Amino acid sequence: MADRFPPDTQGYAGRKTGGKRGRSSGKVADFRYKRPSQSNLPKAGPAGRQPSSPERAPRRQAYAALDLGTNNCRLLIARPEGENFTVIDAFSRVVRLGEGLAASGRLSDTAMDRALGALHVCAEKLRRRNVFLARSVATEACRRAANGEHFIERVRAETGIALDIISAQEEARLAVLGCHILLESGHGPAVIFDIGGGSTELVLIEPGERVPRIIDWASVPWGVVSLTDTVGRVEGDTEADRLDRYRRMRMLVSDSFAPFAERVAAAARADDIRLLGTSGTVTTLASLHLELPQYDRRAVDGLIVPSQSMRGITARLSTMAPEDRRQLPCIGNDRVDLVVAGCAILDSILDIWPAERLGVADRGIREGILRSLMAGSPAPSGDQ
Incomplete structure (x- = not known):
């Protein structure tokens, strides 16, 4: 099991992009959790940096990771257990923070209140x-808005939670750190991807x-x-x-993936290529593959599914009426209008990285945060 960060090589150090969406993040946003008040809130520096990380805690202390995404708010609280950790509390709620963002460029009052x-x-x-140390991150919706x-x-003022709007680089890095242990064994190159509510990250790795x-x-x-919001x-x-x-969804996604697809084309032709996905999309489709009557993390996390089986499910869902999708187990009302977009993104990933099998991870950013906190390395140093 990993207990440190993936190395900052060929992609995380030197690929800066201009503008708010592509900004890098080096902020350390972990803190000893306290109730919100003017006296207790950490003082932010010129770049929003929080006070330096305190000394390492005793090993049985609780740590927490909070991920506020475009669609979901998720929390894990855990204690170290050797090189692993034991979850002692968890929370997940669909908040749809990014609802309407594509059209307005802003977070709506209703969405912010839900979050x-x-x-x-x-x-x-x-x-x-x-909790001794917590790191709380916000992703694409807050990057774009x-x-x-x-x-x-x-x-911060109302809850005491110091959210760090992390860069896309950091989001990808944490996802890899959180789920790479589930990558199918082999010696060939691999892609790990994370289909979120507002963005998708793809990472090409070597073991x-x-x-x-x-x-x-x-x-x-x-x-x-x-x-979903852009296409309608x-x-x-x-x-x-x-x-x-x-097809319009697929075209938009494929066009955006094109530069990455060109860069990894040679690697995609190698023997023994592997693929691992972490997202609600892949766990939902894996549940349909298993024909589960209700979602079961123990059956899904770490599952290896033939890619053609996933292709068959995406083809079925892409033309199914919403009222019919709603009746399928493990989809329900929360995902009925979003799962088709997830299928389009997954199909496009399989186009550029045609692995025979797809690994499924019901873990990602939060687990990556917990591993880095427990290793005493809460955030990478570097760009501000």
Whole structure:
């Protein structure tokens, strides 16, 4: 099991992009959790840096990782257990923070209120569990929104949670750190991907002794929410209408993936290529593959699925009417209007990285945060 960061090689150190969306992040946003008050809130420096990390805690102390995404708010609280950890509390809620963001460029008041409701629950859990160190991150929705920073300050004032708007590079790195242990064994190159609500990250890696070596990476602004909102939520009355909508999704995603696809084309032709995905999309499709009556993490996390089976499921869902999808186990109301976009993204990934099998991970950013906190390395140093 990994207990340190993947090395910052060929992709994380030197690929800066201009503008808010592509900014790098080196902030350390871990802190001893306290109730929000003017006296207790950490003082931010010129670049928003929190005070330096305190000394390492006793090994049985509780640590926490909070991930506020475009669609979900998720929290894990755990204690170290050798090279692993034991989860002692968890929370997940669909908050749809990025709802309407594609059209307005802003987080709506309703969406922010939903997210704050979930974050108040998280704050209470952090207090009750007497968490020693926590790192709380926000991803694509807050990166893109014109009022993202304002929302972060509101969260801090109302809940005491210091959210760090992490860069796409950091998001990809944490996802790799959190789930790479589930990568199918082999000696060939591999791609790990994370389909989020507002973006998708892909990382090309080589196997390493403790952690994989990162060779290349990409992040595109298409997740299940942003892609659905951009193409439009009206799916059409006929199968032909729905298929046309799906093709438009595929075209948008494939165009964005094109530079990465070109860079990894030679590696994709190697023997023994492997693929691992972490997202609600892949866990949902894996559940359908297993024909589970309800979601079971123990059956899904670490599962290896033939890629053609996943292709068959995406083809089926892409033309199915919403009311029919709603009846399928493990989809339900929360994902019925978003799963098709996830299928389009997955199909596009399989186009550029045609592995015969797909590994499924029900773990990612939060687990990556916990491993780095417990190893005493809460965040990478570097670009501000």
